[in-house]
Amino acid sequence: MKTDGVYVDTVGAYIPDRWVSVEQAVREGLYDEYSVQYGTGLTAAYIADDLPALDMAVLAARQAFRRSANDLDDLDYHVHCTAVQHGPEGFYPPGYVLRELGVSEVASTDVRQHSNGLLAGIEVAVGQLTGAAGAETVLVTAAENFTSPLIDRWTGFGTGFTASDGGAAVLLSGEGGFAALRAVNSGTQPELEQWHRGEESLLPFRGEQRKASGTMELLSYFNQHVMPLDKCMEMIRDFELDIVHRSLVDAGLNASDLRWVVAANSDSRMIDQMKMQPLGLPMSRSTWDFGKEYGHMGACDMAVSLNHLLVNGLLSPGDHILMTTSASGWVSTSAVLTILELPAWAQEQPVT
Numbered sequence: 001m002k003t004d005g006v007y008v009d010t011v012g013a014y015i016p017d018r019w020v021s022v023e024q025a026v027r028e029g030l031y032d033e034y035s036v037q038y039g040t041g042l043t044a045a046y047i048a049d050d051l052p053a054l055d056m057a058v059l060a061a062r063q064a065f066r067r068s069a070n071d072l073d074d075l076d077y078h079v080h081c082t083a084v085q086h087g088p089e090g091f092y093p094p095g096y097v098l099r100e101l102g103v104s105e106v107a108s109t110d111v112r113q114h115s116n117g118l119l120a121g122i123e124v125a126v127g128q129l130t131g132a133a134g135a136e137t138v139l140v141t142a143a144e145n146f147t148s149p150l151i152d153r154w155t156g157f158g159t160g161f162t163a164s165d166g167g168a169a170v171l172l173s174g175e176g177g178f179a180a181l182r183a184v185n186s187g188t189q190p191e192l193e194q195w196h197r198g199e200e201s202l203l204p205f206r207g208e209q210r211k212a213s214g215t216m217e218l219l220s221y222f223n224q225h226v227m228p229l230d231k232c233m234e235m236i237r238d239f240e241l242d243i244v245h246r247s248l249v250d251a252g253l254n255a256s257d258l259r260w261v262v263a264a265n266s267d268s269r270m271i272d273q274m275k276m277q278p279l280g281l282p283m284s285r286s287t288w289d290f291g292k293e294y295g296h297m298g299a300c301d302m303a304v305s306l307n308h309l310l311v312n313g314l315l316s317p318g319d320h321i322l323m324t325t326s327a328s329g330w331v332s333t334s335a336v337l338t339i340l341e342l343p344a345w346a347q348e349q350p351v352t
Contacts, residue, residue, distance in 0.1 A: 081117025
């Protein structure tokens, strides 16, 4: 989908203060030393302890509005993205975010696409900004706190991830911003739906305690009984590359035109083999080098990485950025941005 007249006004990010290295996690018996030796390159996780995910989303949203010329009263629509449950069953997370921001009478949507959520939320926002709704300002928020008895942040998702906590926000505008959204495309590969479900019942609270989606036990069941891992990865690579190519074509760009590829913060080999090599690009054009320090923050990775690029002087006007994510389902979204200008707030920020 080619997008015209959709801009990124500002971004916001909240990163917890507590940073735990994989070496410390190994010493504390939280992380398998073999995983470190295996060569993932991942170095740490940020941990929010008892700070709820939604409060981190609120903090990121407040930063986004502080950086914007728009006021909260200008907000027309809100999208919130979730991976793990953000409150009691049946609770509506966007309502909490809006209440804490002091905003009322604004329509909202809860997008539950796990790590793919932020880009999926941006795609929803495009419809609000360009369609019959006539919205001018849309807020997309995401946040995760992986402190949960259902999830082991160090080993629960395999050797390719360390699960980090954090919050993120993207403020989109139909009037202008520091970046233009050139294209966004999504897809679903339902043949892999069971990969994150295993043989779990679709009825809640049936049988033993339910497992968190994406844990190794569920993944292993699918690979052992339904489809081998190498076949899964081949299908995913081809599926996601097609979505990326659609976005590049819609934006009128070639892969060689990209300054940065922003992917989920994960094992460097996954990024290289699944993203960079198929595009014919070196890892130096990926956000891996600093993403390994953050760890995987669910849907937050896209905004956190974009914020990092901005405040550390790693972007220039005219730079093209590909953002590409995926999640259980199997769903994937790719978006292309072009930097129009460097916002004053980015140039005033300390290097982090």
